[in-house]
Amino acid sequence: MGSPAGGEGMRGSGVTGTTIIRAKDYSPIWSPLALALWLGGIQFNALLIIAALLLLPLRFATAVFAMQLLAMLLPLSDTNKLGRKLSRFICKYAVGYFPVTLHVEDINAFDPAQSYIFGYEPHSVVAIGFCAFAQDTGMLPLPKIKILASTALLSIPFLRQIWSWMGFVLATRKSFYKYLEDGYSCLIVPGGVREILYMDDISEVAFLKARKGFIKIAMETGRPLVPVFCFGQCKVFKWRKLNSTIATKIARAIQFAPIIFWGRYGSSIPFRHPMHVVVGRPIEVKKNPNPSMDEVNEVQAQFISAMEELFERHKGEAGYPDLNLRVL
Numbered sequence: 001m002g003s004p005a006g007g008e009g010m011r012g013s014g015v016t017g018t019t020i021i022r023a024k025d026y027s028p029i030w031s032p033l034a035l036a037l038w039l040g041g042i043q044f045n046a047l048l049i050i051a052a053l054l055l056l057p058l059r060f061a062t063a064v065f066a067m068q069l070l071a072m073l074l075p076l077s078d079t080n081k082l083g084r085k086l087s088r089f090i091c092k093y094a095v096g097y098f099p100v101t102l103h104v105e106d107i108n109a110f111d112p113a114q115s116y117i118f119g120y121e122p123h124s125v126v127a128i129g130f131c132a133f134a135q136d137t138g139m140l141p142l143p144k145i146k147i148l149a150s151t152a153l154l155s156i157p158f159l160r161q162i163w164s165w166m167g168f169v170l171a172t173r174k175s176f177y178k179y180l181e182d183g184y185s186c187l188i189v190p191g192g193v194r195e196i197l198y199m200d201d202i203s204e205v206a207f208l209k210a211r212k213g214f215i216k217i218a219m220e221t222g223r224p225l226v227p228v229f230c231f232g233q234c235k236v237f238k239w240r241k242l243n244s245t246i247a248t249k250i251a252r253a254i255q256f257a258p259i260i261f262w263g264r265y266g267s268s269i270p271f272r273h274p275m276h277v278v279v280g281r282p283i284e285v286k287k288n289p290n291p292s293m294d295e296v297n298e299v300q301a302q303f304i305s306a307m308e309e310l311f312e313r314h315k316g317e318a319g320y321p322d323l324n325l326r327v328l
Contacts, residue, residue, distance in 0.1 A: 017105065019107040023095035023098075025093055030089075032097070035093075035097060036268065037090055038166070039126065040268045042268065043267065044158065044159075045157055069157075071161065076164040077164065087135070087167070090162070091131065092137075097270075100274075100276075101277070103314060104140070105280055107141065112141065115184055115185045117188065117214060117224070118187040118188070118226045119225060120188065120229075122191060123191045125196065125234075125236075125239050125259065125261045130230075134167055136166065142185050144182075144185065146184045147168045148188045149168040149169070154169075188214050195207040199239075206304075211300075216296050218299070219285055219287070219295065220287070225282070225283040226281075226282050226283070227280040232319075232320075235271065236263065240259070280306055280309075304327055
C-alpha cells in the first residue's frame, strides 16, 4: 500500500496487526480556511440572511435571497474541475488540522474491486471524522467511496455544492442502491441526527438498535458490513441541546437536531483535538434479495457486537481507557 496524500502509513503499531495512517498536513492558515469552507455553510447563510434583512435595501436583499434559492436548486455534480480542486484542498488540510489518525485492523481484508458498507459511529454534533473517507483524502486504499448525508444538509445553499464535490450524496435508499451497484463503497452514519438527542458528556452513544435499513441493504446486495468508530469527535465542538419530546419531533421532521454548537471563537471552525478513526474487519454478508426480519435482526446483532468489540479494543490506545459506549 502506498502512502496516501496527506498521511503516512505505519503497519503493526498499537492493536496487533493494525495499520495506522496519520494525517500530517497542517497549516495555521490553510487548515482553518479548509474547515471554514467545508463546515461554515450554515453560519454563512445565516449571516447572509441577517445582513440582507437589516443592512441592505429591498432590491439587494431580494437578490441575495434569489441567489440562495438558485444555489439550493442547481443540480449537484462531483465532476466540476474547480470543485474537485477545492475538494482536494479541503481534504488535504482538514484531516491534518486535528489531526485525524486512521486505524485499519486488517487492511489486507479490503479488496479494491469490492464495494463495502461502512457503518460509522458516533454522529456527535457533526460526524466530522468521516472526512478520513472523503474521496480526495486518500487515507483508505479504496478507489471509489461515497459518504451518505441527510437531505437537510444537502439542501443548504453553497454548503451542498462543496459537500457534493467532496463525494457526499443523499442518504436515500435509491441513492444507496445506485452507488453500490456502480461499484462505490458507501459510508453511512446509522444513528443519524436522532443520536444527538441522547448525547451526554460522560459516555459515547450509538443509536443502532432501531436502525435496520442499512443492514437490510447490505443483505439484499451482498455487500460486506464494516464497523467504524471515531474517538475524540465529541471534543471538537462545544454544544448545548434541548431535551424534550418537541426536540425529538423536530429532529425527525427536519432531519437536523435542535442543538446549539460552536467551535473556535464561537465559529464553525472546530477546536483542534486529535481524532482516532478505527476501522474493523469486514463482516461478510450472504446475498439475500428478500431477507426475513429474523435474518435482518441476526445480522444487526452481529454488527452491533462487532462495533462494541471494536470500541473496547481501541479505546485505550485512542486515549480513552475509561470511556463507555451506550448502544441504544
